[in-house]
Amino acid sequence: MTILAASPCPALDAPDVAPLAAVVGADLSVPLVHGGHARYVNLDYAASAPALRAVADRVAELLPLYASVHRGAGYASVVCTSAYEAARAEIAAFVGAGPDDAVVFTRNTTDALNLLATAVPGFAPGVGVPGAGGVVHLDIEHHANLLPWQRLGARVVRAGGTRAQTVAAVAAELAAAPAALLAVTGASNVTGECPPLAELTSVAHRHGARIVVDGAQLVPHRRVALAESGIDYLAFSGHKIYAPFGAGVLVGRRDWLEAAPPYLAGGGAVREVRLGGTEWAAVPARHEAGTPNVVGAVALAAACRAVAALGAEAVTAHETALVRRLTRGLAGIDGVRPLRLWPSAAGDEPGGESGEADRIGVVTFTVDGYPADLVAQYLSAEHGIGVRDGRFCAHPLLARLTADPAGVRASLGLGSRAADVDRLVTALAELRAHGPAWAYARTEAGCAPDPDPRALPDWLAGGVPGPASACSDQ
Ligand code: ALA
Numbered sequence: 001m002t003i004l005a006a007s008p009c010p011a012l013d014a015p016d017v018a019p020l021a022a023v024v025g026a027d028l029s030v031p032l033v034h035g036g037h038a039r040y041v042n043l044d045y046a047a048s049a050p051a052l053r054a055v056a057d058r059v060a061e062l063l064p065l066y067a068s069v070h071r072g073a074g075y076a077s078v079v080c081t082s083a084y085e086a087a088r089a090e091i092a093a094f095v096g097a098g099p100d101d102a103v104v105f106t107r108n109t110t111d112a113l114n115l116l117a118t119a120v121p122g123f124a125p126g127v128g129v130p131g132a133g134g135v136v137h138l139d140i141e142h143h144a145n146l147l148p149w150q151r152l153g154a155r156v157v158r159a160g161g162t163r164a165q166t167v168a169a170v171a172a173e174l175a176a177a178p179a180a181l182l183a184v185t186g187a188s189n190v191t192g193e194c195p196p197l198a199e200l201t202s203v204a205h206r207h208g209a210r211i212v213v214d215g216a217q218l219v220p221h222r223r224v225a226l227a228e229s230g231i232d233y234l235a236f237s238g239h240k241i242y243a244p245f246g247a248g249v250l251v252g253r254r255d256w257l258e259a260a261p262p263y264l265a266g267g268g269a270v271r272e273v274r275l276g277g278t279e280w281a282a283v284p285a286r287h288e289a290g291t292p293n294v295v296g297a298v299a300l301a302a303a304c305r306a307v308a309a310l311g312a313e314a315v316t317a318h319e320t321a322l323v324r325r326l327t328r329g330l331a332g333i334d335g336v337r338p339l340r341l342w343p344s345a346a347g348d349e350p351g352g353e354s355g356e357a358d359r360i361g362v363v364t365f366t367v368d369g370y371p372a373d374l375v376a377q378y379l380s381a382e383h384g385i386g387v388r389d390g391r392f393c394a395h396p397l398l399a400r401l402t403a404d405p406a407g408v409r410a411s412l413g414l415g416s417r418a419a420d421v422d423r424l425v426t427a428l429a430e431l432r433a434h435g436p437a438w439a440y441a442r443t444e445a446g447c448a449p450d451p452d453p454r455a456l457p458d459w460l461a462g463g464v465p466g467p468a469s470a471c472s473d474q
Contacts, residue, residue, distance in 0.1 A: 016418045017325070020310060020318040022053035023242065023415035030384045031454040033438050038384030041420045045240075046189055046217060046362045046411030047388050051299075052242040058302035059245065059295060069292040070268060070285075084294045087301035088284070094304035095215075095234055095251050096225035102254040104284045105247055105297050109216040110144040112235035112250035113183075115287055116212055117148035119260035120180050136173055136209070137183040138166070138195070139400065140341060143393040145183050145214035155179070159195070163342055163358075167199045174207035182211045186218025186234075190394050190401070190409070192323070192362030193341050194218065201230045210253070216240050220413060221319060221360040223312040226251060238296055242414065243303035247296025250287075257283045264289040307414075315414070319361040322412050322421055326363055329425030335368030335432050339401040361412040364392070370431065372406035373447040378436045379408075381449040383427040387411075 019026065028040040042050060051059075062083065067076035069084045088103045097103065106112040120135060135154035137146060157173045160166040170182065182204040187194045197213060204211040212233035215224060219234070220241040226234055233252030238245055250257075262269045262280050266289030272279040280286050307315065330336045367375050376389035388409045391398040398407060410424055441450035 015321070017318065017321045017416075017421075019415045019417050020314060021242075021306065021414040023050040024053060024056050025050050026415055032384055033381040033449050033453060035453075041383070041385040041423045042415065043410040043412060043420060043424055044386045044388050045220075045413035045416070046192075046409065048239045048244055049220060049242045049413050050415055051244055052303055052306050052414070054306040055243050055245075055299050055302045059299050062295060062298050066295065069294045071291070080294045083298050084292055087294075087297040090301040091249055091304055092251065094301075094308055095219070096227050096229075097251050098227035100254055101226060101252055102257055102283045104250045104257065104287045105292060106235075106250055106287075107246060107293075108237040108239065108248035109214060109235045112248050113144055113212070113214065114148045115250055115263045116181075116233055116235070116252075116256075117152060118263055119256040120152065121256065121259070122180060134177065134179040135181045135183060136170065136179045138170075138185070140188055140190075140195075140397045141183070141185055141394065142189050142214060142216070143395070144216065145185055145212075146396070149183055154183070159341060161342070163196045163199075166342075167196055167203055170200060171203045171207070174203065174209055178207065179209045182209050183214070184211065185214045186216075186224070187221065187360045187362070188341060188394075188397070189217050189362065190364050190392050190397050190407070191339055191341050192217075192360045192364075192411070194222070194358045194360065196358075197231065198229065205230060210256075212252070217360060217362065220307065221315065238300040238303065241300070241303045241307065243296070243299035245293070245296040245299040247293050247300045249300070254283055257287060260287075262289060263287040266290050268292070310414070318414070318416075319412065322416055322418065323359060323361050323363065325418060326410060326412075326421045326425070329421060330363065330365060330428070333425070333429050333432055336365050336428055337368070337402075338363055338365045339407055341401070361416070362409065363411070364407040364409040366402055366404045366407050367428065367431065371447065372404065372408045374436070374440055375408045375428075375431065377440055377447050377449060378431060378438070379424070379427055381440075381452070381454070382436065382438055383423060385424055385427060387424070 029037040030040045031037055065076045065079045067074060067080050069081050071077065092103045104115065106115060135149040135152055136157060137149050137154055138159045139156050140159045155173060157169050160169050182200065184195050184200055186197060201211050210232035213231050215234045215236040218224060219236040224234060233250065235250050237248040269281050269286055269289035270278055271281050330338055366372065372389040376387050379385040379387055390406050392409060439450045440447050
């Protein structure tokens with residue numbers, strides 16, 4: 001067995017990379033099982049990114065003025081109503097929405113895609129009744145962009161061995177039978193690879209279908225220009241774009257949304273209610289029943305503003321340098337196997353098949369000899385590194401990419417730095433060279449350090465962390 005990446009590691013000789021933006025919790029110190037503390041290395045941005053400092057500041061500014069939206073005459077209500085609608089306009093501008101596009105606030109991407117599923121012509125909500133069209137999606141999707149369509153009896157296209165083959169497979173499916181909608185991810189939450197959206201958009205349109213992009217992973221990392229690109233619908237979440245305050249959005253063409261029944265029936269979504277029937281409001285209010293989440297909306301808009309101000313090129317350059325460092329570091333450790341959909345001839349790093357922009361800062365791998373949950377527990381317990389393990393709510397894709405039951409995912413973003421990557425690479429090299437230094441036990445709830453002396457914060461009244469894999473949808 002060859003183990004590199006002890007010291008010095010070739011990958012670690014690369015130039016230093018500093019955080020691109022300030023995030024809350026950047027200097028968090030976490031307990032280790034063998035005593036002492038370490039600076040927390042957050043490599044789990046793809047699950048939920050930390051709040052940008054600018055977002056937290058904006059929320060702190062808003063909270064003293066917090067009041068109802070679209071419901072009150074008080075000054076604070078007027079401010080909140082204005083802030084809510086300004087947030088909508090800011091998000092529309094951030095994603096380059098056209099005049100015909102609506103921005104509907106939702107809870108997150110899953111919520112936004114479920115909303116759209118109720119608006120596809122020819123389908124009844126929750127019932128697999130193909131009507132005027134149909135939905136087609138790739139086999140690589142996150143469950144958020146798979147289950148709403150599966151419920152509607154969607155057709156699945158296997159993403160091919162290359163991006164071009166994937167486009168050809170989609171074209172063949174759409175030519176074989178028409179569809180109303182093509183649903184694709186903007187970037188895989190497992191491999192970080194980006195499907196060719198421009199080509200898929202033109203294929204969809206050529207065959208009379210619309211396209212919806214699950215932008216949960218893409219939008220925090222790359223500029224998306226809806227009107228310019230022709231993409232019809234885009235869904236994304238605040239908690240992945242540094243605004244973890246419970247809001248997401250569906251942005252896109254108004255007509256389907258206007259024709260659909262309200263997503264939720266309730267106050268705010270109506271024009272007039274009589275005991276015998278209701279006249280529903282127009283979009284976006286039509287699909288925003290209940291008291292709006294103004295804090296989430298304002299936070300999301302603040303995040304969009306902050307990311308836009310950094311500039312797409314700077315964001316891509318920062319991330320590409322870190323991903324390159326990470327993939328080179330992992331390549332130097334025997335037995336660490338990154339998962340790829342479209343491995344490039346140039347190697348397992350950005351800049352291969354169709355350029356660096358085709359991959360975001362998400363890398364999933366398996367480690368020979370160690371189950372994924374043990375690797376993740378080891379990284380946390382002995383090194384203070386946070387990653388996600390499991391099947392990442394993308395079960396069909398994991399089953400396709402590896403014979404292992406699960407993978408380990410490292411994902412990064414604006415607050416990441418070279419030292420974060422180096423800590424991960426060094427810890428994995430140590431694991432492969434010497435195994436874990438602590439004991440781990442497996443119970444029905446998953447794998448956990450045994451014992452686990454790390455206390456939770458005082459305000460949680462004691463206790464120790466439980467295994468992450470208690471979640472059944474890993
Ligand atoms: N969709 C999120 C992830 O990939 C939760 O981790």
